[in-house]
Amino acid sequence: MTVDEIVYRTDLPAPPDRPHSFEYFISIHNDTDCAVTIKGRKWVIRDDRDGVVAVEGDGVVGEMPTIEPGNKxxxxxxHILDHGWAVAEGSYIGIDANGRKVLTRIPKFKMTVPDE
Incomplete structure (x- = not known):
């Protein structure tokens, strides 16, 4: 699992109370010897004001992808912020072709609003 890129975006719509948009690009790699289907995810996002948000859900971006061995x-x-910075981390939950649960960690990454 890699966080490939994090981009601060001023051209994406955002609500006035959270005007700072970050787009992130992620790749989930299957380094096992059998197919894995991603069934869900859990994110924990902490900000510079000690706010914590947990996000859980089925699949990934509306899909439950099956990743063949050696593929990604x-x-x-x-994610949108109102100020400062936030750190995101979490995990993907999958099931392999043999019915075993697979947990893949999402490493911490930081989103920092540029100086205003």
Whole structure:
């Protein structure tokens, strides 16, 4: 699993109370010897004001991709902030072709609003 890129985006719509958009690009790699289907995810996002948000859900960006051995599934999504910075981390939950649970950690990455 890699965080391929994090981009601060001023051209994406955002609500006035959270005007700072970050787009992130992620690849989930299957380094096992059998197919893995991603069934869900859990994110924990902490900000510079000690705020914590947990986000859980089925699949990834509306899909439950099956990743064959040696392949990867890449996607992009975004997060919006009102100020400062936030650190995101979490995990993907999958099931392999043999019915075993697979947990893949999402390493911490930081989104920092540029100086205003």
């Amino acid at each position: 599934f890449s996607y992009n999504s975004r």
